[in-house]
Amino acid sequence: MLYFDHAASSFPKPKKVGEAMKEAVDLYAANPGRGGHALSQQAAAVVKNTRKELADLFQAPHESHVWFYQNATMALNQAIVGFPFEVGDHIITTTFEHNSVLRPLKALEQQKGVHITYVEPDHTESYQVEDFTKLITEQTKMIVISHASNVTGALFPIKELGEQLSNHHATIVVDASQTAWKN
Ligand SMILES: Cc1ncc(COP(=O)(O)O)c(C=O)c1O
Structure with a gap:
């Protein structure tokens, strides 16, 4: 097979x-x-x-x-929905996220009144760190991004994003479903 x-x-x-x-x-x-x-x-x-x-x-x-969950979907839902968002808070994510990210975000938008900005990939189907940093405001509480897309396989420089935002209070949620492994 x-x-x-x-x-x-x-x-x-x-x-x-x-x-x-x-x-x-x-x-x-x-x-x-x-x-x-x-x-x-x-x-x-x-x-x-x-x-x-x-x-x-x-x-x-x-x-x-380290917390254990049944799967990545439950872990991502918990990380996103369990966060103490308030009306008017801002979240940055991408249009390429898995449903396990996009669905709880959509629910938060409808139920909690948070604002979500969706970053679009460029012509190489990837993103640059600046695509996110330029969108950050005082209201930005969370950035949700996959380390590697399950659609394109493109790797995002997550470490660089973390370093650039080390002085900002936004929490970065990384979906590492495609990249968390050990030799
Ligand atoms: C990028 C990404 N996020 C989340 C998931 C959901 O993972 P799970 O099936 O463990 O809930 C997958 C599954 O393929 C995925 O590729």
Whole structure:
């Protein structure tokens, strides 16, 4: 089979993924952190180690900064809808974001009265850092952008954007669904 839908979901999964899931189901699929018995503690240790590895991967200041969700859609919804926006706040995003970003933003616009500016990609289907920095105002509370588009694969220089906005209070939400991986 030739599988062409990798931007939506990789297939086949790496062999190690199946092996790790089978091991968990067969050997220690107890409630992590909810019991004092050996299996629960073993499951908790695996969760803790995973959290630590992810904190290292993303260079988080502490492993408590890593939260687990069922998928990227739920995590992005939580990050966007859970933010304490007020009427008149401003958000910058792009027309190329995934539905998991565009839908909660649309709901916020309708329900909370926030203003959203959508950056359009240029003729190379990418954006420049200045496309965002020039739109920033005192009301801008959040910038939501994917690190790599699931449509074009274009990479955005997210680090540079963060550096340029280090003195601004806007929160940058990065959708790294296509780029968060480890060798
Ligand atoms: C850029 C991007 N964001 C979000 C998602 C949603 O991911 P999930 O299926 O884990 O909810 C995807 C899925 O393909 C994606 O490509």
